[in-house]
Amino acid sequence: GDQISIITAYNERDEAFRVVKDISKIKNAHNISYSKFLILYRTNAQSRVIEDLLIKNGILYNIIGGVKFYDRKEVKDILAYMRFIVNPCDTVSFDRIINFPIRGIGKTTIEKIHGILDSDNVIESLSNLDKTLVGKKQFLALNSFCKMIKSYTKRSAKEVPSIIVKDLLTEIKLKEFYKNQNTVESEERWSNIKECISRIAEYENNNENPTLSGYLEEVSLFTDIDSWNNNDDKITMMTIHSSKGLEFDYVYIVGLERGLFPIERLFEDENIEEERRLFYVG
Numbered sequence: 001g002d003q004i005s006i007i008t009a010y011n012e013r014d015e016a017f018r019v020v021k022d023i024s025k026i027k028n029a030h031n032i033s034y035s036k037f038l039i040l041y042r043t044n045a046q047s048r049v050i051e052d053l054l055i056k057n058g059i060l061y062n063i064i065g066g067v068k069f070y071d072r073k074e075v076k077d078i079l080a081y082m083r084f085i086v087n088p089c090d091t092v093s094f095d096r097i098i099n100f101p102i103r104g105i106g107k108t109t110i111e112k113i114h115g116i117l118d119s120d121n122v123i124e125s126l127s128n129l130d131k132t133l134v135g136k137k138q139f140l141a142l143n144s145f146c147k148m149i150k151s152y153t154k155r156s157a158k159e160v161p162s163i164i165v166k167d168l169l170t171e172i173k174l175k176e177f178y179k180n181q182n183t184v185e186s187e188e189r190w191s192n193i194k195e196c197i198s199r200i201a202e203y204e205n206n207n208e209n210p211t212l213s214g215y216l217e218e219v220s221l222f223t224d225i226d227s228w229n230n231n232d233d234k235i236t237m238m239t240i241h242s243s244k245g246l247e248f249d250y251v252y253i254v255g256l257e258r259g260l261f262p263i264e265r266l267f268e269d270e271n272i273e274e275e276r277r278l279f280y281v282g
Contacts, residue, residue: 012255013202016050019252020057023235026250034059038248039237040282042261044072045191046254047237048199055221060234065242070219074178074189075196079219081168082161085152086213088123101177103141109134113142123149148172156212162200164212169193240282253282 007022009015023037039050048069054061069075077100080093087093091114098113099105112133117125126146131139148171155164169175178190203218204210236248255261262275 007252012046012049013053015254016053019050019254020053020059023059023250023252024057032249033233034061034235035233036249037235038243038246038251039235040240040243040251040253041237041255042240042263042278043191044188044239045195046260048192048195050237050254052199054235062234062236064236064238066238069192069195072189072192074192078165078169078193078196079216081172082165082212082216084122085149085156085164085168086216088121088149088153091117091122094122098145101172101174103145104137105141106138109138123153160204160210161212161215162197162204165197165200169197240278244281251282253279 007015007018009018019039023034026032027034027037041047041050044066047063047066051061051069070079077096080096083090084093084097095110098110113126113129116129116133123146126142129139129142134142152164152168174193175190178186178193200215203215207214240253253261258264261279262272
């Protein structure tokens with residue numbers, strides 16, 4: 001068969017650019033469909049930068065055995081925090097974040113809160129909450145939540161989004177929340193959160209006056225991309241773990257660097273054979 005080609009890139013964004021450019025070049029030269037192409041990576045967090053570039057170029061894609069970056073629970077949780085900071089009338093985002101991470105606000109308390117909520121401003125309604133409506137612990141948690149959101153809403157008018165989000169993550173102790181679970185899944189969820197922060201930093205670099213609301217507007221373009229086109233001619237993306245037994249005409253394996261593939265945690269166990277076997281699968 002054909003010899004393997006090596007694409008050397010400066011970073012993950014340059015790599016994504018070179019891969020997409022190569023795919024377009026081959027597709028146009030041979031008049032073949034996008035469905036002939038496969039992009040493989042070691043962890044799901046790697047898909048984000050590639051997804052963004054495909055969307056910007058109007059190229060559709062499918063993620064097999066995983067979820068598109070902006071549809072992942074942990075990413076949607078952080079986006080919900082951002083939306084609620086920008087818009088304290090957003091009851092959908094409020095419901096998503098009020099007990100995440102866990103604050104002891106159960107279903108019954110949330111139902112009581114909805115009974116008194118003013119759709120014009122959820123935070124103002126909560127600030128005037130009757131102490132007798134909920135338990136003492138819940139009242140204190142809600143009061144603390146309100147103060148926190150008010151603080152970030154005020155900051156969002158004058159500070160860049162990445163600083164706001166980093167401070168928010170520290171305040172709600174999200175890193176500890178995932179690290180304490182000590183599972184491969186929680187580790188991957190935290191990787192996706194870090195990738196979300198990288199995406200915000202990219203937005204800031206590309207805009208003269210970056211704001212939290214501006215970033216959310218840009219994200220909405222990425223999350224709505226599939227609604228207008230159901231074309232089956234899509235590039236396939238997946239982790240190498242998901243790809244066993246499949247065959248494609250053109251395969252790209254991205255992120256080949258120590259610490260990523262081969263992955264860092266396996267280096268600590270000196271378990272390089274598993275990584276070598278996975279690469280062989282690819």
